[in-house]
Amino acid sequence: MKKSVLFGALTLAGLAAGAAQAATLDDVKARGSLNCGVTTGLVGFAAPDANGVWDGFDVGVCRAVAAAIFGDASAVNFVPTTGQTRFTALASGEIDMLARNTTWTFSRDTDLKFDFVGVNYYDGQGFIVPTALGVSSAKELDGATICIQTGTTTELNLADFFRANNISYVAVPIETNAEGQQQYLAGACDAYTTDASGLAATRATFENPGDHIILPEIVSKEPLGPLVRHGDNEWGDIVMWTLNALIAAEEYGVTSTNVNELAAGTDNPEINRLLGTEGELGAMIGLSNDWAKNAIAAVGNYGELFEKNIGENTPIGLARGLNAQWTNGGLLYSPPFR
Amino acid sequence: MAITTDPPVQGFRLSQLIYDTRYRSMTIQVVAMILLMLFFAGLVSNTMTNLASKGKTFDFGFMGRPAGYEISQSLIAYDAVTSTHARAALVGILNTLLVAFLGCILATILGVLFGVLRLSRNWLISRLTAVYVEGFRNVPLLLWIIAIYAIITESLPAPAAFRTGEASMILNDSVAVTNRAIYMPAPVWGANSTILIAVFLLSLAGIWAFRRYAAARQEATGQILPVLWVSLALFFVPSILFFFILGRPVSLDYPALTRFNFEGGMQLRGSLLALWLALSLYTAAFIAENVRAGILAVSKGQSEAAFALGLRPNRTMKLVILPQALRVIIPPLISQYLNLTKNSSLAIAVGYADVRATLGGTTINLTGKELEGMLLMGLFYLLLSLLISGAMNIYNARKQLVSR
Structure with a gap:
């Protein structure tokens, strides 16, 4: 193992050592934090604030995933990447996921060996x-x-x-x-x-x-979304369903302020399953049962994340447009939690 | 009776490999070789395992696929949609060669100049040169590239300023200095222009022949002909004469301000200019030190002897000091040329489309072929460096002291 680490470090393209590929979740848990690739700085999406704390719409996705895994939205190492370095960083295992307004395209999903897990912003x-x-x-x-x-x-x-x-x-x-x-x-x-x-x-x-x-x-068309390495579907599922949980939470009216109250139990079985009061959805993806509740409590639902960082009341002032819920004529549509 | 005892015949023992000096060095070499090969085998197998676990293949087929991205400066025909990644790489290679070539020339000129100036007896000049040399040698090149580019983009006027009259073209409305590029008139070769070119080449040959004649005459008789003035006359007079005789076959295409930019003529892009200047100034600082060292290496007795013979200082420098100093200067100069060429890979910092930016940047990013792209790029720089050092070594061999 020592030898392979040495050789790995010396490999020309900076390919990371060992079998980091198989179980990203185990690696993340062992490390105690999530390595998340973001932009080098795009206000509203991912930028360090005055105190050096990363904040923004894409950063929110990273924090939600960290909260779903650890129950702690601050257990993230943000790795700034440029348009040119982002894919190498993800492919080499330097980061576990990339949330960096990256467009979902055919060749990136197939030829570059990545998996886009969803769309968090429909752009052009x-x-x-x-x-x-x-x-x-x-x-x-x-x-x-x-x-x-x-x-x-x-x-x-x-x-x-x-x-x-x-x-x-x-x-x-x-x-x-x-x-x-x-x-x-x-x-x-x-x-x-x-x-x-x-x-x-x-x-x-x-x-x-x-x-x-x-x-x-x-x-x-620029569907922007988080992506992970191809081949570790369990890890891809976690990122995908964390994003879906944020979108579904908005649809069901679950917000960061009322999530604890709703987690006590509601008459909507879908909300109960989402927040882990009913069923064993968390165990199915290898997380605790309150994973989605933690994610929503940490960053809010999709709508809150949008309004806080890039919505019409921010200097950036983007309208929801295509990024409204399907019930409001937008394209956001989370598959059911069942 | 004499008893002769033969030394006991012993077979070859394994311990001899270590303790017998006849075998020891061989043993060490074999062991080192095996370890080295094991190391490389491990490296290759680890790479292959990692590539396989990521589901990636190792092939160069991507070079034949359409590139799809635009390149801002191209010396050969390049079309974003139809040209291949291989052609994009070639465009980048040519851009690298261009800036390396221009950089080596300017760095040599500046380096020799500043090297001599630093030895000047004029206190101000030698101090100022020292400040330049130490300033450029001791600040990272990347900072110089970015600083010079920032000066160009921030302080020079944008093309829009020419429309409002805030800025105007210089040299009789023929050259526009903007923060995007320097736009200059380009020659348009009309009919009969080949004759003009032939005349120009002939006058160059004439200059060469005259210089040989003058040197031979000086050797034989000691008379010095006015080489400079005759050369200058040969350079300009016939060409200008034929230019008018042939009815001005060469005209100029002037840049003109259009909706957004200047168009027509030639342009020297700001990114190329910044990279070229930064590489030249940086490398020239090192070359200046080489030149200074070379000159100081020539014994003081040489210049004293030259003065005693009545040679003026500039002739002493040209005929006595520099030819001897060159022998010391050239070997380190080769490595400065190599440094400059390899340092040009910092071009992406100012958006100059060199091979690192096309093949090593966008192509790798689009195709996900990091290993192949980096290997190709490494191979290119290796070949280029070997070519440069090969050519310079030949030059060096010709300048070495010939013992008679």
């Missing part, structure tokens, strides 16, 4: 331009210089969109959102493109957000 790619530029549609951007994060689906969509509309552009590749923001504000590029939610979050941090508009075109 947009463009932000200075109002002074006088551009009202992305199709007017012929010949423009556009800042773009490398290693993202937006990089590929951009090539597709401009080709489909038979117009040209100059790409300025950048590594992180912060770099993109700086380049864009310095005028090194005419437009900055990323997921519309990311644009809203970035614009919220500008000195004069009113001087910039997000163009109406949404040029792609």
Whole structure:
């Protein structure tokens, strides 16, 4: 074992040692904390606050999973990743899950050997331009210089969109959102493109957000969700059903404030099963029976998480739109807890 | 009666492998070799086990698939949608070669200049050069790259400023210095321009022939011809004469401000400029020290002898000191060239599309082939470094002292 550890550490691509693959849950429990990959900083989704504590919409998913496993939402090590390092970090076992506004695509799910466990934000790619530029549609951007994060689906969509509309552009590749923001504000590029939610979050941090508009075109589908390594389905189930629990909790009206009260027992059997008052759902995924209750108590339900971090009352000000519950005309739909 | 006793004949004993000096070194080498091979076997088998447990294969088929991403600077035809990852890698390789080539040239010029200046008797000049050398040598290259790029993007005007009149083009409205790129006029080769090029090449040949003639004449008679002035005249006069005789076959394509950017002409992108300057200034600081060491290595008696013969200081430097100093300078210069080339892989920090950014960055990220991509990239840098050091070693061998 010693020898294999030595060799593993020396392996060229930084592949991690040993059989970390099989039982991620055991590894996480033995370590006593969850390693969760997030962005290097996108306000509202994942960014350290003034005290250095990570906070945000994606961070909430990480904390919910940690709370479901340990009953402690702070048992998370946040690992900041860029568009280029995120997949290697997950594949090598450096992180247990990735919650970093990552788009669910066919090749990432199959060829890159990952499993997307759901969607926590339905998004699409947009463009932000200075109002002074006088551009009202992305199709007017012929010949423009556009800042773009490398290693993202937006990089590929951009090539597709401009080709489909038979117009040209100059790409300025950048590594992180912060770099993109700086380049864009310095005028090194005419437009900055990323997921519309990311644009809203970035614009919220500008000195004069009113001087910039997000163009109406949404040029792609970007279902963003947490993902895990392919091959450990038990671990994938835990992340998937923690996310579903947050979504279902909103549907049933379970919030962080009333969850303890409801956990005492209600006349809705679905809520009772979700919160572990009835049935043995927790044991089926190798967790305690109050796993979902802990997750909801720690971060709130999906709606609370949304409103607190990126909702209309925050500087980012995103409407629920597609991310409303199915009962309200959105796409959020958790399978039943049964 | 003499009794002869033969030494007892003993067979080969295993302990001889350790205690017999005839065998010991062989034993050690064999054992070391076995351990080394075991180590590499373990490395390969561990890699294979890990790849298998992640369900990954080891193949290079991904290089033939369409890349799908745009590359901002490309020396060859590249199309995001149809070109393959192999072509994207080639685009990156060419960009790496470009910045390495430009960087080596500028670093050499600056390095020699600052190396000589640091030895200047002028206190101010030698101190200022010392500050430059120590400043660049002792701050990480990445910081210099980012700092120079930040200066370019933050302090130079954006193209929009040219529209409002806040900034204007320089050199008779032909060059626009913006925070995205420096836009310059590009030559347009019209009819008869091949004749002009031929004339220019002929005048270069003429310069070379004249210099040989002048050297031979000086050797034979001691007379010094005005080489510089004749060379300059040969360089400019015939080409300019033929330019007008042929009816101005070469015109210039000027950059013009369009909706968003300047278009037309040539452009030197800010990312290339920043990387080039940072690599050159950083490496030049090291080269300057090599040059200084080389010059100091030439015995003082050499320059005193040259002065005694009546040579002026600049001729002493050119004819006596530098040729001897070169023998000391070249070997460390080779490793500085290699350093510069390998350091160019920091290009992604400013979004320059070198091989690390295309093959080693986006391609790996899209295909998930980390091991293959990194191996290919390592192989490329290895081959490039070997080529550079091979070429420089040949040059070095020619400059070494020839004993007669």
